[in-house]
Amino acid sequence: MTGPAIPPLPLHRTLGLEDVELEAIREKLGRDPNDLELAMFSVMWSEHCSYKSSRPLLATLPTKGEDVIAGIGEQAGVIAIGDGLAVAFKIESHNHPSAVEPYQGAATGVGGILRDVFAMGARPIAVLDALRFGDPSDARTRHLVDGVVRGVGGYGNCVGVPTVGGELVFDPSYQGNPLVNVMAIGLLEDGMLMRASADGPGNLVVLYGSATGRDGIGGASVLASATFGEQDPSKRPSVQVGDPFAEKLLIEATLEIIAKGLAVSIQDLGAAGITCATCETADRGGTGMLVDLDAIPRREPGLEPFEVMISESQERMVAIVEPGRWEAVRAVCERWDLPVAIIGRVTEAQDIVILTGPGERGALDADGRPVDGARELARIPARALASGAIVFERESRAPARRRLAPAPGAPAESVDRLPLRGQDPGAVLLALLGSPNLSSRRSVYEQYDHNVQANTVAGPGRGAAVIRIKGTTKALVATTDGNAPVSALDPWLGAAMSVAEASRNVSITGARPLGVTNCLNYGDPTRPEAFWALAEGVRGLADACVALGLPVTGGNVSLYNEASGSAIAPTPEIGIVGLLADVATRVGPAFRADGNSVLLVGHAGPGLAGSEYARLAGEAVEDGPPALDLALEKQLQAFIREAIARGLVESCQDVSGGGLAVALAEMCMWGDTGAQLRLGVGD
């Protein structure tokens, strides 16, 4: 079929940049950008890399904590845990790649977050994966679940990092746009902390790991920063392909380089590839770089300069190395069979300059000076690409029809009328236990190696994961939680509840929560209602973290989670790591001995809206979401931790999805016992 000729889009639009952004780029350069420069801007100024819509909101998060060593803006958060050790952790999304190609999307999601952690000098010790899909009876959903689960397992199992926890949630709002959020945790030994800052003009820019190919061209701008149509195979070439074996070698080589003190700086290559790794490290160091395009090892001939610069080929790292240490770095990489090359020099001038040579010998001489006849392909101030990227003040508007949650601490006005709806409580409990969101996840987590490294004290399936630290009495406790159903009703409340629940899941083992990482999965920020949900979510996250005394040490924002015009339920995914001083004192959720008393601690109020029960039975008009009292939550968790520390608690479980009934049923089933219970009347 032929129609009237459509005039071609200007290049910046094709690359996903708006007209105002092109204007801003012209202003920063003082001239028109060339095509290569425009491509580099398009990926660095994508929502995914620049946080251009969310940055003003994220600035409101509490980030201070006495033990925080590295926080927001670093590749991963780092918190000291005593004995000269520190924990590095971060959560990140790989939603859109997983929607297009579930296996590779999920696999490279694991790979990317692991690199963020070991680039800081931490050995990865655990992965948690929080997954959300549409209707479980739908054939496409099953295809996505199968691919994502195999992708997470295929990558994590091969690199030898245990997958110790996570979530699997089904909700119709994720039908066209699944969520794949992966959290990685690493352990840092004394003296291993590494930063990604290109200090020292004259130092070498060293690229090591896999060669650069055509995979993942423009992944950040094409996939992560736009909404989906119904079927979109044209986006498939933008999905990266993972090689977990190369990642395993990269982990060992990187930790060896850091342990031997051979690098000034290390950054992983993820979204926006070499462009991102060079401009971000230069920007942090207040320096610039000469980059020799010809020196970059390629997977195939015929790559265009822009393809090399924005390729998202996986399993690559950029190190800044003093010239005298180059031979030692090369020896480490060769021992691990990894390609390694000097691709440039750090300069005092704060520009990223991309050069190509006149012949086969490259663009830079042995002293790092451009050779005669070298051509400059691009010159951009590092800051303009990184911290100086454009920021948008998006319009925010509350939806016209919405329910308001009770104010914190206010008595809930809603009334739950469960028996009055003609339901048999026993049948309700069985239906809840068998529902897609509450039933056993064994068929999923059995596909993940959850005990490699011999540290897993409590793996997936029963609350927070517990990872012991060899050579100490300590253990790390980790969980992910995200309450989307309540966020859909009230995004402030949903985010605050997600933090409270994640923190509670850590506290009920006896561990002290250390800090928060978050993955904010929301809709198209150019829609005022969607941006309002994001803004309210960040406000809820900040309020809860302040109330509970938890620093936010990093995370990731994933916007444009919409398909065919409908947005996902706002999903603030919260990851928390806690510290258990003595792993022997840990408490689990299973009932342990006959005759023990069962106590309900806290406030059992109404609030069925957003519950799993409501998902099965529907909501009555008088139902409201549960109330959240953050001051009480803080007291409750302090009480539980102290009671456990005093040895008074045999087992402990939090009341969340499925309510008290499911919490108690799980304690019975996991303890292979029963319980006689009498519910008190009133408060």
Add this chain to the structure above:
Amino acid sequence: MTVRVGVVVFPGSNRDIDAVNALRVAGAEPEILWHETTDLAGVAGILLPGGFAYGDYLRAGVIARFSPVMRAVADFAARGGPVLGICNGFQVLAEARLVTGALLRNRGLRFVCREVTLLPEHMDTPFTREIGERRPLRMPVAHGEGCYYADEATLDELERDGGVLWRYANADGSVAGPEDQGNPNGSLRGIAGVRNAAGNVAGLMPHPETAVEAILGSDDGLGIIRSLVVSSAEWASTGSIAGTRPMAEAGR
């Protein structure tokens, strides 16, 4: 003097961490043996750990068997030294024909990580002698290619020679056949691990080296690791191990 046991590290090995930990718990001194070396540094025994040697993209263990260190391991085995392969290590031993049989894709076609129950047999071998009375044994499996396979005649011969050392068990204590719930991968006759005819080389799919401390859920694997350590010490001091015979006599 503590006995030194070599842990072979291929690019892609990952349970070398677990193996080193287990050997220390069992009172031995682990010695890392890099895949490119043929110098075994005078170790008294060898443990081939789990992982994905060279990525295992083609077939588990098929590349690793050609590595320089495996030539040295084969020589060591031919001299009667004790060699234990766990998971990927078992796959490498099978590919190298140092033990009988092959490890196919799991019957369910999926990676499986869960706790299994093992019935040890022949309690006087270099790899079972320290297990003692505690049985069955609980420990994890974690693999995608662990379905033990050999033809019927070979299986008969293996059983007749006492070559089967561990089998998967059902909840009621019976041997778990290929279709049974207690069998994680469809292994024929429930076979989880075997030894060679000479008796000094053994492999198994489950992970005794991850089950050596109660805090990790089970220490039932310690008996197997201790057996390797005791046998290594015996071989180092006497040049032979009780219950084994020279490979030339064994024929295989």
